[in-house]
Structures are given as C-alpha cells and as structure tokens.
Amino acid sequence: MTLKNVGKSKPRYNGLGHVTGEARYVDxxxxxxxxxxxxxxxxxxxxxxxxxxISKAEKLPGVYGVITAADVPCNTxxxxxxxxxxxxxxxxxxxxxxxAAVAADTVEIANEALDLIGLDIEQxxxxxxxxxxxxxxxxxxxxxxxxxxxxxxxxxxxxxGDIEKGFAQADEIVENEFFFPSQEHAPMxxxxxxxxxxxxxxxxxxxxxxxxxxxxxxxxRILGQGDDVSHRWSERMQYSFRGHLGFCDIKYVGGNxxxxxxxxxxxxxxxxxxxxxxxxxxxxxxxxTREEEMLYSARHSPWRMTFKDGVTKDGRIVARKVxxxxxxxxxxxxSSYVVDKHAFYVAGPYYxxxxxxxxxxxxxxxxxxxxxxxxxxxxxxxxxxxxxxxIAERLGMDPWELRFINAxxxxxxxxxxxxxxxxxxxxxxxxxxxxVNHPLDEKYAALTSDPREA
Amino acid sequence: MLNETFYSPGDLGQAWSLLSDLGDxxxxxxxxxxxxxxxxxxxxxxxEILVYVGKxxxxxxxxxxxxxxxxACASLADITASTVVRQKLPLLARACGEMASPxxxxxxxxxxxxVTNARTADGxxxxxxxxxxxxxxxxxxxxxxxxxxFVSTPRRQKLANGGIVKQFEIPCLTADEKWGWEKLxxxxxxxxxxxxxxxxxxxxxxxxxxxxxxxxGMAANPFVSKTAVQLLxxxxxxxxxxxxxxxxxxxxxxxxxxxxxxxxxxxKAAQVLVRRVLTQIx
Amino acid sequence: xxxxxxxxxGRDHQLVVxxxxxxxxxxxxxxxxxxxxxxxxxxxxxxCSVLVDGKLRRACLTNALSVQGADxxxxxxVGGSGRLHPIQKAFYENHASQCGFCTPGMIxxxxxxxDENPNPTEMEIKEALAGNLCRCTGYINIIxxxxxxxxxxxxGGGDR
Numbered sequence: 001m002t003l004k005n006v007g008k009s010k011p012r013y014n015g016l017g018h019v020t021g022e023a024r025y026v027d028x029x030x031x032x033x034x035x036x037x038x039x040x041x042x043x044x045x046x047x048x049x050x051x052x053x054i055s056k057a058e059k060l061p062g063v064y065g066v067i068t069a070a071d072v073p074c075n076t077x078x079x080x081x082x083x084x085x086x087x088x089x090x091x092x093x094x095x096x097x098x099x100a101a102v103a104a105d106t107v108e109i110a111n112e113a114l115d116l117i118g119l120d121i122e123q124x125x126x127x128x129x130x131x132x133x134x135x136x137x138x139x140x141x142x143x144x145x146x147x148x149x150x151x152x153x154x155x156x157x158x159x160x161g162d163i164e165k166g167f168a169q170a171d172e173i174v175e176n177e178f179f180f181p182s183q184e185h186a187p188m189x190x191x192x193x194x195x196x197x198x199x200x201x202x203x204x205x206x207x208x209x210x211x212x213x214x215x216x217x218x219x220x221r222i223l224g225q226g227d228d229v230s231h232r233w234s235e236r237m238q239y240s241f242r243g244h245l246g247f248c249d250i251k252y253v254g255g256n257x258x259x260x261x262x263x264x265x266x267x268x269x270x271x272x273x274x275x276x277x278x279x280x281x282x283x284x285x286x287x288x289t290r291e292e293e294m295l296y297s298a299r300h301s302p303w304r305m306t307f308k309d310g311v312t313k314d315g316r317i318v319a320r321k322v323x324x325x326x327x328x329x330x331x332x333x334x335s336s337y338v339v340d341k342h343a344f345y346v347a348g349p350y351y352x353x354x355x356x357x358x359x360x361x362x363x364x365x366x367x368x369x370x371x372x373x374x375x376x377x378x379x380x381x382x383x384x385x386x387x388x389x390x391i392a393e394r395l396g397m398d399p400w401e402l403r404f405i406n407a408x409x410x411x412x413x414x415x416x417x418x419x420x421x422x423x424x425x426x427x428x429x430x431x432x433x434x435x436v437n438h439p440l441d442e443k444y445a446a447l448t449s450d451p452r453e454a
Numbered sequence: 455m456l457n458e459t460f461y462s463p464g465d466l467g468q469a470w471s472l473l474s475d476l477g478d479x480x481x482x483x484x485x486x487x488x489x490x491x492x493x494x495x496x497x498x499x500x501x502e503i504l505v506y507v508g509k510x511x512x513x514x515x516x517x518x519x520x521x522x523x524x525x526a527c528a529s530l531a532d533i534t535a536s537t538v539v540r541q542k543l544p545l546l547a548r549a550c551g552e553m554a555s556p557x558x559x560x561x562x563x564x565x566x567x568x569v570t571n572a573r574t575a576d577g578x579x580x581x582x583x584x585x586x587x588x589x590x591x592x593x594x595x596x597x598x599x600x601x602x603x604f605v606s607t608p609r610r611q612k613l614a615n616g617g618i619v620k621q622f623e624i625p626c627l628t629a630d631e632k633w634g635w636e637k638l639x640x641x642x643x644x645x646x647x648x649x650x651x652x653x654x655x656x657x658x659x660x661x662x663x664x665x666x667x668x669x670x671g672m673a674a675n676p677f678v679s680k681t682a683v684q685l686l687x688x689x690x691x692x693x694x695x696x697x698x699x700x701x702x703x704x705x706x707x708x709x710x711x712x713x714x715x716x717x718x719x720x721x722k723a724a725q726v727l728v729r730r731v732l733t734q735i736x
Numbered sequence: 737x738x739x740x741x742x743x744x745x746g747r748d749h750q751l752v753v754x755x756x757x758x759x760x761x762x763x764x765x766x767x768x769x770x771x772x773x774x775x776x777x778x779x780x781x782x783x784c785s786v787l788v789d790g791k792l793r794r795a796c797l798t799n800a801l802s803v804q805g806a807d808x809x810x811x812x813x814v815g816g817s818g819r820l821h822p823i824q825k826a827f828y829e830n831h832a833s834q835c836g837f838c839t840p841g842m843i844x845x846x847x848x849x850x851d852e853n854p855n856p857t858e859m860e861i862k863e864a865l866a867g868n869l870c871r872c873t874g875y876i877n878i879i880x881x882x883x884x885x886x887x888x889x890x891x892g893g894g895d896r
Contacts, residue, residue, distance in 0.1 A: 555867025643866025
C-alpha cells in the first residue's frame with residue numbers, strides 16, 4: 001500500500017491564501033456599518049478612580065456608545081481566579097488597564113471622544129518588583145495580599161525525600177540565582193476583534209484567539225448569565241436584548257491568525273468589542289495599535305529562580321532545592337497554572353532522591369502576564385541546565401558527563417513523585433553522541449535506562 | 455481663497471506664497487517617513503494643511519567642478535545608488551545606504567532627516583562631517599549656512615518667510631582626503647543608530663591638515679568635535695593622539711539612555727569607534 | 737476634501753480622502769484591498785509593503801495624496817488571471833509562510849528585488865528583505881523561496 005501523504009512534503013493547506021493576499025485576518029473582514037473602537041486606558045500604575053465623566057464623549061457626533069464598568073453585566077473574569085476587571089471600576093491596578101471604551105464612526109472620532117472623557121484618578125504607590133511585593137510592608141496590589149496562597153502555603157510545594165538529610169550527605173553546595181527576563185510575543189498581527197450583532201439577540205465575534213473555548217466561557221460570563229445582572233444592563237442598552245447570552249448565542253469565528261505564540265489566549269479585545277456591539281447594535285471592530293500590543297498585551301513573566309544543590313565529589317546530585325518567583329502582574333490570569341507546570345518540571349530530568357521545589361505567584365502593578373511558548377517550563381529549563389553546567393565547573397567535570405551520571409532512568413520519580421516508566425534519556429544521549437561523533441567513555445556508554453537497584 | 459487641506463505646488467514661487475499665506479497652519483511633507491508616523495499614531499481631525507514639496511524638482515543629484523548639489527527631496531535610495539555620489543562623496547552614499555530599510559529609503563529624504571532633527575540623524579551626521587551647506591529658499595531669497603549652524607538655529611529663524619530647505623551643497627572629496635563611517639546598531643539592517651562616528655580629514659603624509667569628526671546620537675544633535683580639531687589639526691596622526699581624542703571627546707558628549715542602549719554603553723562604545731575611525735584614516 | 741486619482745492593480749480609482757490619510761488606509765478602508773497589512777503603522781515591520789510606480793514603499797508611511805496619479809501594485813496584483821507569479825509559487829512551494837501575515841509584504845519586497853536584480857546573492861536577498869519582519873519562520877525558507885523564484889523567473893516559470 002503506497003501512502004498518499006505520509007513521507008511526502010505537502011504545501012500548507014492555507015498557503016495559497018497567504019501568497020495571493022486572499023487569506024482574511026480579522027482586520028480584513030469588512031462588515032458594512034462597522035464602528036471603530038478605542039479604549040481609554042489608565043495613565044497611572046495604581047490608583048482609585050474618583051471621577052469618570054463620559055457625558056461629553058457620548059454626545060460627540062459620530063459616537064454611538066461609550067461603556068464603563070457600569071455597562072458590564074459581570075465585570076470580573078479570569079481563567080482560574082475570577083479577579084480581572086473588563087473595565088476598571090474603582091481600583092486601577094496597572095498602567096494601561098482599560099477604564100472606558102468608545103465606538104464611533106471612525107478612528108478619528110473615537111480618539112476625539114476619548115479626549116472628551118473626564119478622568120480623575122487618585123494615584124497610589126505601585127510596586128513593580130515581585131521580590132519587593134512579597135515583603136509584608138509592600139503596597140497591596142490586591143486586597144488578599146500580593147502572594148497567591150496554595151492551600152495554606154504562599155507557594156506551590158512539590159517535594160520528595162528529605163532535603164536536609166540530602167544536604168548533609170553532600171560534599172559541595174552549589175547555589176545560584178537565575179533571572180529570565182520578560183518577553184513580549186510581538187506577533188505581526190496585533191489583537192483585533194470584530195463583534196457583529198445578529199438576529200435573535202445573538203452575537204458573532206471574529207477573533208484572533210488561540211483558545212476559543214476558554215474565551216467563549218469567559219465571554220459568556222461577562223455578557224451575563226442569569227437574571228441578576230440583566231436588568232441593570234438592559235437599562236443602558238439601546239439594542240433590544242434579552243440579557244442572557246449562553247454558549248449557543250455566541251458564534252465565535254476564528255481563522256487566520258497573524259502569529260500568537262501564546263499571546264492571544266487572553267480576553268484582550270473580544271470582551272469590549274462584544275459589549276459595544278451589543279450596546280450600539282452595530283458591528284464593532286477593535287484593532288489594537290502596535291503600541292498597545294507592545295505595552296498592554298500579556299507578556300511572559302520575568303522569572304527569578306534560585307537553585308541550591310548538594311552534590312557529591314563524584315558528581316551525584318543528592319539534594320536539589322529550588323525557589324521560583326513568578327510575576328503575575330496585576331491579575332492572576334493563567335499564573336497559577338503556569339507556576340504548577342514550572343514546579344513539576346523545573347528540577348529537570350535528573351534522578352533527585354531529595355528534592356524540594358517552591359514556586360510563588362506574586363502580584364505586582366504591571367500588565368498581567370500570560371502564556372508564551374514553553375509556558376513555565378522554558379525558564380525552568382534554562383535555569384536548571386545552566387545550574388548543571390555550573391556544578392560541572394565547580395567539580396571540574398565535563399558538563400555532559402555530569403548529566404550522564406544524573407540522568408533519569410525508568411522507575412525514577414519526578415519531584416511530583418510521578419513514577420516514570422519509559423524514560424530512555426540515556427539512550428537518546430548516547431545516540432546523540434554517535435551522531436555528532438563525540439567519543440563517550442565506556443562507563444557512560446554502558447549506562448542504560450534499566451531501573452536502578454534499590 | 456485657500457480652502458483645501460492638501461496642496462502640491464509645482465514650483466517654488468507657488469510654494470512660497472502658499473506657505474506665507476498659511477503660516478503656522480502649514481505642515482510641509484516630503485517623503486513622509488517621519489510625519490506619517492505622527493499622523494498614524496494620533497489619528498484625529500486635523501486643522502493643519504499639508505503642503506507636499508515633492509513636485510518642486512528638489513531632487514537633483516549633480517556635481518559641478520567638485521561641488522555636489524543634492525536636492526532636499528532626493529531620496530536616500532537615489533543618493534545611495536548614484537554613481538557620482540559613490541565616487542565623489544562615498545561617506546554620504548554609505549551613511550544613506552545604512553539608514554532604515556529599502557522601502558523607507560525609497561521615500562525618505564535628507565531634507566526630512568535634517569528638519570526632523572533626531573538625536574541620531576545619520577544623514578545629518580554625514581552631511582556635517584562632509585562640511586555640507588544647507589540652502590534654504592524663500593520669497594526673500596536664498597540663505598546658506600553650514601549644517602551644524604542650521605541644526606542649532608531656531609525653526610522660526612531659519613525657515614521664515616515661507617522658507618523651505620532646498621538643497622545641500624557639499625564639496626567633493628579630494629585626492630588628499632580620507633573618510634570614515636561607523637554606525638553602531640543592533641542589527642545589520644533596518645536599525646536606528648545607537649551612535650555614529652563619521653570623519654572627513656585632509657592628510658598631508660601623516661600630518662592631519664584638517665579634520666571634521668562628527669558624533670551622532672551622543673548629544674541633542676550630531677556635532678562636530680572640537681577636541682579632534684584641537685588635538686589633531688597640524689599634527690601627525692599618532693596612536694597616542696588618537697587615544698587622547700577618544701578619551702577627551704566625552705567632555706563634549708551628553709549621551710542618553712533609551713531602549714537601544716544606556717548612556718554608559720554609548721560612552722564606552724563611542725570611544726572604541728572614534729579610535730577605530732581615526733586609526734582607519736591614518 | 738481632496739480628490740485622489742490612483743491606479744491600483746491595473747484599475748483606476750477616484751476617491752475622496754483625508755489630507756493625512758496613508759496609502760495603507762486608502763487601500764484597506766476605501767478599496768478593501770487587504771493584502772497589505774497593518775502591522776505597526778510606524779514603517780518598522782514591512783507588512784504594508786507595496787510597489788508605487790515600481791518602487792517598494794511603505795503604504796503606512798506613504799501619504800496617499802502625495803502619490804497622486806501613481807500606479808500601485810499590491811500582492812493581489814502580482815499574479816494575474818488566476819495564475820500565480822513565480823514568486824508566489826516559490827513562497828507556496830518552499831513553505832515560506834506560517835501565519836502568513838508578513839507574506840504579502842515579503843512578496844512585494846522580493847518582487848522589487850527581482851525586478852531590478854534577477855540573480856541576487858543570498859546577501860543581496862537579505863538586504864532587500866531587511867525591512868520585512870517575520871515572527872514565525874526564522875526567514876530561512878523565505879530566503880530559499882526568493883532564490884527559487886529567481887530561478888523560476890529565469891526560466892519563464894509561473895503557474896499554469
């Protein structure tokens with residue numbers, strides 16, 4: 001039987017659209033009557049809104065709707081913690097946080113409407129450094145405190161064995177700090193959302209999101225489920241609307257996305273575009289500028305990680321203690337999840353009889369951080385592997401040989417005590433040595449993933 | 455009655471009377487590579503009126519008797535590609551060729567670079583090193599001044615009476631002259647300067663008869679180094695003196711910190727590049 | 737408001753536009769030609785690249801009225817009558833796109849290069865495309881595609 005496609009090179013299924021310009025991205029979709037959306041963003045890092053006056057903006061010719069927190073049926077959303085505001089109500093937690101949004105005939109009119117919004121914010125002292133934010137006297141980013149509790153602990157804890165006993169067995173202690181700076185995805189296409197009201201109180205949203213079902217759930221919550229919020233909302237709505245949108249009422253249309261890399265997993269533009277579409281009864285498109293994308297879209301957290309390892313003279317790691325701090329920014333988003341992933345894997349693919357990993361989610365007055373390729377594992381891998389090299393340097397050993405000595409084998413446990421059944425790391429390393437013509441000492445060449453003797 | 459919002463005058467006379475009548479309401483646009491960024495970033499209804507100067511014929515590139523005339527609206531692409539510029543003013547061809555990217559160079563002009571007046575303006579730096587003269591033309595006639603004087607003259611003075619930058623007049627390199635150009639950048643292509651060092655020097659054997667050493671991105675504007683003149687003119691260009699210039703030139707700089715580099719780094723790097731450029735011309 | 741007369745992809749247009757409008761705004765919002773993309777609006781990313789009178793330009797930085805009467809070509813106008821231009825074919829066959837957002841701009845920059853220099857070296861390709869950013873591919877397949885396009889064009893190849 002000949003295979004039609006496997007083993008062959010096939011052009012991208014949507015490649016023709018790319019090269020002809022026919023591929024439609026959200027901003028390329030033209031719906032007659034579409035209004036331009038612009039958001040008023042907080043000019044300060046932290047503060048309390050004392051005055052927000054949209055009356056002049058609403059009256060500007062060409063403006064069809066201005067929304068504030070009062071117009072959002074359910075103004076808190078999030079992934080695992082429902083703490084983020086769609087439009088800041090009283091407290092502003094990061095510079096760039098949306099406070100109000102406008103839908104108008106043109107971008108020019110929308111911008112002028114923003115200029116007409118009266119905003120008074122009483123500034124407060126922000127905190128930007130997560131290590132500072134962890135201190136007891138640090139300014140509070142959120143009422144519950146600046147560190148996310150996991151149960152009754154201010155960190156996710158993963159451990160195995162007895163770390164102090166492990167250190168006692170060590171000949172050398174190797175301790176280092178690692179910093180993995182923040183990164184912005186900078187996709188070629190910025191956040192864009194086009195929300196179109198349809199018959200029977202439905203909504204079509206053309207989206208750039210990478211996580212349609214995640215956001216559908218968040219949208220459904222924001223746009224109101226249940227009667228307790230609908231009455232307040234329909235007073236200010238001009239469009240006849242029954243005030244309850246379920247999954248079946250939102251048609252979420254994805255398609256070509258101009259790059260994402262994890263940066264299009266947050267609500268970003270969809271919520272506000274949807275709200276304005278429902279308020280005005282007109283299609284509303286919000287295209288973030290490059291400046292908004294670089295400054296205010298979710299980015300990779302800056303990670304700080306400390307490794308403290310106890311090692312023997314002959315290169316065995318007998319104890320590994322890791323402490324990581326993840327900067328969530330002003331809201332939780334995916335932070336608790338990314339920290340868990342990090343905690344599970346940061347200690348590396350090594351046999352660690354005694355291991356302790358603590359990872360804290362810390363809040364600061366910065367733009368909320370989010371997913372980016374590797375999602376928690378990348379910074380951990382970076383720190384772990386550099387630490388391994390530094391151990392090798394301390395012991396005067398080849399860094400690769402150090403890894404042969406400590407590589408996991410079948411039957412070993414991760415720090416989470418998950419027992420691994422088919423590891424074959426050593427075989428992969430040996431094959432690699434062969435492929436790159438690197439001669440291996442026979443004692444390493446003899447190693448296999450067979451389970452260790454007890 | 456002027457009731458348009460966009461004018462494209464066909465000759466200088468038209469341009470001057472337009473600009474005089476419109477006064478502060480007029481915004482002159484050539485390639486638009488700086489202005490359009492402003493308009494794109496702040497999309498609002500505008501009360502200003504655009505006067506496009508691309509149809510005034512200010513894009514000549516010609517050499518007569520050792521003097522090069524380059525129109526204010528000649529594109530960087532045309533300047534870089536011009537055979538006569540490459541032969542007679544290689545410093546300018548090189549500097550223009552390293553600015554921005556191919557598409558931007560097809561539109562950008564030296565006149566625009568001069569008027570935008572950025573800290574790092576490569577075109578301005580190269581023109582300054584070459585000792586270029588700026589010619590502004592208005593209804594009241596033409597004025598000429600060295601680029602460095604233009605840069606430090608207030609706008610109202612230098613562009614009064616509907617004046618526009620018309621052209622640059624630059625003495626071509628002679629057989630006894632050397633030149634150098636170093637642009638420190640983050641990438642090989644499409645990269646704004648972190649700083650630039652350019653030089654035009656007349657050498658008599660190893661004696662430096664005259665030297666114009668210009669640093670860009672190290673102060674509010676590119677500037678001609680007085681240190682280089684004081685230490686080098688009339689003397690043999692020795693490694694010792696080169697080191698001294700590299701050392702003392704920081705007394706003239708006022709480097710800033712931005713997304714591309716810190717002030718500290720700029721100072722260190724400037725010294726290295728000054729040394730490199732001066733060593734090249736020895 | 738001023739009148740703009742312009743030819744785009746072989747078709748003449750008469751439009752009323754704002755004095756400060758960019759060519760990109762005119763193409764996308766007036767004419768619904770969406771090949772040129774909005775990536776940055778500062779001339780840094782190249783996603784809006786088009787040909788104006790045969791020269792590569794940033795549509796986002798080109799004041800529309802300043803190119804009164806010009807002949808503009810976008811990626812939609814590069815092939816013709818259901819045929820792919822060799823450059824388009826080469827990009828398609830060489831996996832030179834992933835998300836595809838930079839692709840129209842890359843194709844225009846490649847066309848500007850190959851129209852002037854039919855046999856570019858790798859360095860010349862890189863220099864010609866220096867103003868076009870891609871966040872997905874790492875550029876290698878794009879450069880390969882341009883080399884392939886040059887070869888195809890030398891042998892009169894396109895799409896049939």
